[in-house]
Amino acid sequence: MEPGLLQIVMLVVARELRLAVRHWDQVVQPLIFFVVVTTLFPLAISPSLSELRNIAPGVVWVAAMLASLLSLESLFRPDVEDGTMEQWALSGQPLALLLLAKTVTHWLLTGLPLVMMAPWMGTALGLPVSVWPVLAGSLALGTATLSILGAIGAALTVAVRRGSVLLALLVLPLEMPVLIFGARAVDLATHGEAVAGPLNLLAAMLLLCLALGPFAMSAAMRVSME
Amino acid sequence: MEPGLLQIVMLVVARELRLAVRHWDQVVQPLIFFVVVTTLFPLAISPSLSELRNIAPGVVWVAAMLASLLSLESLFRPDVEDGTMEQWALSGQPLALLLLAKTVTHWLLTGLPLVMMAPWMGTALGLPVSVWPVLAGSLALGTATLSILGAIGAALTVAVRRGSVLLALLVLPLEMPVLIFGARAVDLATHGEAVAGPLNLLAAMLLLCLALGPFAMSAAMRVSME
Amino acid sequence: MVTLAEVSHSLSTTAGLEVRGLHLWRGERHLLRAVSFALQPGELLQVVGPNGAGKTSLLRCVAGLIEAESGEIQWQGAALRTNRDAFHRQLAYLGHINALKAELTALENLRYSVGMRRQVSLEQTQATLARLQIAHCADLPARSLSAGQKRRVALARVILSGASLWILDEPITNLDVDGIACVESCLAEHLQGGGSILTAAHQPLLEHHPQSRSLRLH
Amino acid sequence: MVTLAEVSHSLSTTAGLEVRGLHLWRGERHLLRAVSFALQPGELLQVVGPNGAGKTSLLRCVAGLIEAESGEIQWQGAALRTNRDAFHRQLAYLGHINALKAELTALENLRYSVGMRRQVSLEQTQATLARLQIAHCADLPARSLSAGQKRRVALARVILSGASLWILDEPITNLDVDGIACVESCLAEHLQGGGSILTAAHQPLLEHHPQSRSLRLH
Amino acid sequence: MWLWFYKLASPPYAYAIAARWRPWLLWSALILMVISAYGGLVLAPPDYQQKDAFRIMYVHVPSATLSLSVYVIMAVAAGIGLIWRIKLAHAVAAACAPIGAWFTVLALATGSIWGRPMWGTWWEWDPRLTSELIQLFLYLGYMALRSSFDDTQRADRAGAILAIVGVVNVPIVKYSVVWWNSLHQGPSISKLGAPSIASPMLWPLLLMMLAFMLYFAAVLCDRVRAEILRRERNASWLASVAAGT
């Protein structure tokens, strides 16, 4: 009668999806934020495409990173505040697994659409169509890594009121390597050079995060809840 | 025996300062966020100063805007969640005034340090020392306007869980004119041209916001609390 | 022991509240159907009814936190809509949540919330805390207070506010037996001083008080 | 009416909890001083004491949410530290807050929280809600429930969890008289089925039950 | 006068009126559209500069104009609802948003299709274009804010505040071509008295503009009816309407 691990994971995923359906607007918000932030730059810097093209990879990446960061801020907070997380911690199930399932669902709902939107924004900033695969691929690997790193930070800062800035502070330095290699890959692709190096590095970081992240999350969460 | 309006305002300010002292880390967070974001760009884009110089005004402004936005998200939320705001609404004092006092204190605590930090960041990105006054002046006018606009958005979204992205979505479009004129002023100053035009516009926007903003805030807050 | 008469300042003498034909829908439910009552100075009206009957909704409606679909609320002869600020200045509301800032100590919480309404000295505040048996918690941050201690601090705010109309939603939640007795004595004193009280609770408060009535919601 | 025996599945028979010499400091306060007790299957232990005595702290300690400075907690003969997950799988905890997600309906809340522990059918869930007299609230979002209705949903979670040890912190907060009677009958049934209960409350629960004892904190 | 106003603002009356007007509006819009399409696409001579590319103007200009005026209508309706507490006004505002957003999308799409032959790019960060994009974000923000409340009344009032605050963007879009030097066409038909556009091109444009407005009114009637239905679903007058039909 006791549910297996797979069932538990499915339950968490089902719950997230239900919440997402009830608040579909909150699911599209990171996407729209991403679009809005990328449009800020041409306004603040210069409207000419030839100038924009040079900074486009960086701008898209920074915008994706901030969108991911903002949406992660409230990844666990509602659950902690209303006591659900306490119940999870007392459920006798591996907390790391529950948190990972929640994070992955969150990425599927918010990160993936962002990845699919990015090529269009890149084009609007003057990137050639040929870099689409690299842009999308690097962002897919990168935002997934960012989600896990962000989730660790969110778990750490969830006990702190007004934690969003603290979260940014903790997580941004960790995320810098992702940003650097991601933007580098797109930049290389723009100039028609080989991109395997940075992409492999991104993949390696993602695997590392997947392997160790969940334990860090659950440890951080237990500390936050005490 | 009943306190006058000035006393009420002083009380709100004193309370904010007390809370800020208790959580000084949260006060410096927007500042650090600002610094971190401005340093992200050289990493993501290109480390050469001559290239950076062109985009520096835009980058500093976008970073300031995002820092202000992030810190405003939680301007009213804690007070609403723990019931303080309900008590304010029932205090028989003008809610618009109370909210304005809170917003202004918040700006003094987080916006002003950012304004004073900005010239250093600008210099690090290659801006000449001669633009310091314009950079600081435009940011002072601009971030104050952003604070009021952001406070209206925060009051609107405070009842919504995970409101931070919604807030960004609502407020960023409204803030774009500030960004455009702010960055324009700095850009003009970099090229040694006259900056009175955009600065005057920024000042006019600030006055408009100061005059009408508090009423929008209090109306929004009453809706959110129902 | 301080008496409440010292603490709460001169109450206005025509503190009449009158509610007529209040209707309120919540979602699909017609929650309040033509609720009417009057509350004179010196009276306590206790709204009773099972869970979900609409007690909280009624209290919030009267306090002006939610708007009723139809019906009239009058305070001292004038419609509430027209003199909301004046009404609020004479009203102290305590809801299901305590409205305490977790980071601030009990004393600071009281200073900033009561200060919005009138000036009270530190001694008065401390005396009220002592009366509610939480003098030793005065300098603890609200975060580390127990559930009952938090409730008492919130009650202290009501007492110190000097308002003539108290609206209290289950004021004795989480309180121990001593605490309940103590709150009842505070309520009785407020009535004696000419104040009026509207409460909701599942346990009768001031059951044998001559001025205490109850209103049943279904 | 469902009986709890149907709902809660086979309870392990050696559900003994033993606490020995528990010490806990909170800030400067030495809150729990050498608290010891044992709880056998079929027993209810009610922790009593004035506000701030440390009831909540004791309950959270036993549940494993905070760590005690010294002292030992044993579950079925083994130290809690070493078999925490197994212990948690047999534990249902209800704190001062209800752990309901405001956006989800009562039924959904129960589905996702109980589902973590065991599979229950929709009928079982609805029957439990009916038993707690909130069948009509099943499809309302938790946000729009009244304080007492929320508490009942949280209690339904405990009942449905099928855990053998219930730790309940003031379970009857915000409940009306009917609600209290109903909760008491649920508790009695759980005891009869061999479960054990640790509670804190200011009002005696199951006062005349033969297996009910109390532990006083000062 | 006031009596009439209140009568119009009562849901049953508005529901009936909207039902009565809708077919007239819709049909006249369609007829006008056909006439002006014929005028614009067949009768008007090709432009000496733009060849046939200018003909997209007949979609672009009306939808761009409406994207702005619908926002103003929405903000005014929201303001009326907020101040006089008229539910119908809120319903109108709520109904306006998706239509306005759609016109904005249309203006952006046709504009960038037009821009491709004219300026050589699909998109340029020009003040007019950018502020029109912001306009779209404002519509989206309004809808997102509304949908994040589950209580219609609160959604109404919160949305109203946002709509009113956001109205500042409309003059920015409108006058962006005047205030900044822009790639985009300056005002050419709105110059009073002396339109700087040849009349065989002009009259189909004006007719098309009218057709778009009528079309907007027809869709608005539909959406307002739907809003009223949703809001008043348990009102007694609706039951009698349903029984009658």
Ligand code: HEM
């Ligand atoms: C994505 C690109 C474009 C956008 C977002 C856009 C947007 C707008 C807007 C907002 C208006 C204002 C309507 C009003 O004042 O009521 C407008 C009008 C107009 N647009 Fe565009 N436009 C775009 C591209 C173009 C292009 C490429 C052309 C032709 C070269 C063009 C020609 C016109 C003309 C002739 C008007 C009417 C001006 C008047 O008489 O007031 N637009 N457009």
Ligand SMILES: Nc1ncnc2c1ncn2[C@@H]1O[C@H](COP(=O)(O)OP(=O)(O)OP(=O)(O)O)[C@@H](O)[C@H]1O
């Ligand atoms: N959106 C909604 N849809 C349906 N019912 C609602 C909605 N919002 C509130 N309700 C109902 O309104 C009632 C709220 O009542 P209220 O909170 O005033 O009860 P109460 O008498 O204070 O109860 P308690 O004693 O539990 O505090 C509940 O029965 C709830 O189910």
Ligand SMILES: Nc1ncnc2c1ncn2[C@@H]1O[C@H](COP(=O)(O)OP(=O)(O)OP(=O)(O)O)[C@@H](O)[C@H]1O
């Ligand atoms: N950091 C701290 N410093 C000093 N005292 C503390 C601190 N944290 C908690 N306390 C004290 O510990 C006690 C907390 O007790 P607890 O919440 O367990 O009480 P309780 O018996 O559950 O009371 P109630 O009946 O009100 O719920 C309070 O007296 C509180 O003042």
Ligand SMILES: [Mg+2]
């Ligand atoms: Mg209630």
Ligand SMILES: [Mg+2]
């Ligand atoms: Mg307790």
